[in-house]
Amino acid sequence: MAEVLQNPHVLLKVKKELDQVIGKGKPIEESDINSLPYLQAIIKETFRMHPAVPLLLPRRAGSNTDLCGFHVPEGSQVLVNAWAIGRDSSIWENPSSFMPERFLGSEIDVKGRDFGLIPFGAGRRICPGLPLANRMLYLMLGSLINSFDWKLEGGISPKEMNMEEKFGLTVQMAEPLQAIPVVI
Numbered sequence: 001m002a003e004v005l006q007n008p009h010v011l012l013k014v015k016k017e018l019d020q021v022i023g024k025g026k027p028i029e030e031s032d033i034n035s036l037p038y039l040q041a042i043i044k045e046t047f048r049m050h051p052a053v054p055l056l057l058p059r060r061a062g063s064n065t066d067l068c069g070f071h072v073p074e075g076s077q078v079l080v081n082a083w084a085i086g087r088d089s090s091i092w093e094n095p096s097s098f099m100p101e102r103f104l105g106s107e108i109d110v111k112g113r114d115f116g117l118i119p120f121g122a123g124r125r126i127c128p129g130l131p132l133a134n135r136m137l138y139l140m141l142g143s144l145i146n147s148f149d150w151k152l153e154g155g156i157s158p159k160e161m162n163m164e165e166k167f168g169l170t171v172q173m174a175e176p177l178q179a180i181p182v183v184i
């Protein structure tokens with residue numbers, strides 16, 4: 001939501017998509033999600049830049065392994081930095097820019113098969129809540145955007161928003177977003 005409000009051109013574009021596919025102010029149904037490619041791209045782009053669990057869950061190396069020139073001894077704790085992967089310029093063009101368009105027409109998804117985008121992890125310990133979370137995100141974000149217009153509290157402009165992050169097991173905005181819904 002913060003990225004959408006910070007990028008008014010993205011907000012305009014997704015509002016237009018929602019208006020055309022669902023109709024202004026109407027609630028979103030699960031069956032609508034497939035017809036909303038730009039909303040889907042916004043969620044993927046948000047996961048790329050702001051994975052909620054930035055280091056996934058720790059792993060332990062089951063055996064001695066050589067990986068990309070590094071020796072990983074058996075029993076080592078291994079952390080996978082999904083946050084850094086999402087900002088890696090060898091994988092993503094302009095990694096610091098919020099550009100949902102990069103996912104339009106792309107096959108990349110968040111289900112653990114594209115290692116450049118693993119907000120739910122991958123492999124045997126992938127998040128079991130993925131199917132639920134993924135659906136809920138579209139319904140929540142899409143409904144908030146389609147049901148209201150939004151203004152930033154204190155009359156600040158999108159450029160003045162503080163987008164700094166606070167790291168921990170999960171990552172959050174350092175300064176929580178304060179936005180006011182305006183009934184359409």
Ligand code: HEM
Nearest residue numbers: 052053056057119120121122125126127128129130132133
């Ligand atoms: C946007 C929402 C969510 C995100 C981004 C997320 C992300 C993650 C990540 C990154 C992991 C670690 C996976 C790994 O290390 O490979 C994880 C594990 C897990 N998640 Fe989620 N999750 C979300 C929602 C949920 C929900 C809704 C549930 C339950 C209904 C859930 C239950 C779990 C459980 C039980 C694990 C541990 C799995 C294991 O270690 O075997 N998550 N999640």
